Amino acid sequence: MAEAIMDRLRDAGHRLHRHPHGRGAFRDRAGACDVVMMLLPDARAVESALFAGDGFAAALPPDGLVIDLSxxxxxxxxxxxxxxADLGALLVDAPAGAGSIVDLGGTDAACARAEPLLRLFTDGVVFAGGPGSGQRARLVRVSDGKMADRKNDDPDGLHRLLRLMAFDGPAESRLGTS
Known part of the structure; x- marks a missing residue:
């Protein structure tokens, strides 16, 4: 599934850079990208990829967007x-694994930029509210019994296949008008 997502993003004109851990050399690439999309196994991995000494958050350009599918x-x-936000970047929490719907949590500006990118690989994109709201909506779906166990959080092996992806796209996407 990760390959299909990347194919759709490439077909839309985005140049992709992929790294399994988001560290070191990836930090430099992420700093040259408009968007970093990541899907990591837990909060500790997210924290490390973003904010560890070799994390990529400090390298993001002004108004860089992180789409966190974790x-x-x-x-x-x-x-x-x-x-x-303190570093001048935006984040959308859009957890994968809640079925065919991706709930967006973030500022209006961040969600407006993330939505067209996410629609390249899913039709069910829903604005859930401010930061953290995408995760809250996922938890509601889980508690409603739509996902019975943790294995269903990653039905297609995305956590194994897609660890971290960054891309820069056509000028229109950099302006948030794609």
Missing amino acids: CISPVEASANATRL
Whole structure:
């Protein structure tokens, strides 16, 4: 599934850079990209990829966008959004694994930029509210019994296949008008 997502993004004119851990050399590439999309296994991995000494958050350009597809707590997602905002970047929490719907949590500006990119590989994109709200909506779906166990959070092996992806696209997407 990760390859299909990347194919759709490439077909839309985006240049992709992929790295399994988001560290070191990837930091330099992420700093030259408009958007970093990540799907990591837990909050500790997200924290490390973003904010560790070799994390990429500090390298993001002004108004850089991070789309976090990881399943973490709403509190952690909101805290990450605040820390990125302090660095001049935006974050959308859009956890994968809640079925065919991707719930967006973030500022209006961040969600407006993320939505057209996410619609390249899913039709069910819903604005859930401010930072952390995408994670809250996922938890509601889980508690409603639509996902019975943790294995269903990653039905297509996305956590194994897609660890971290960054891309820069056509000028229109950099302006948020794609």
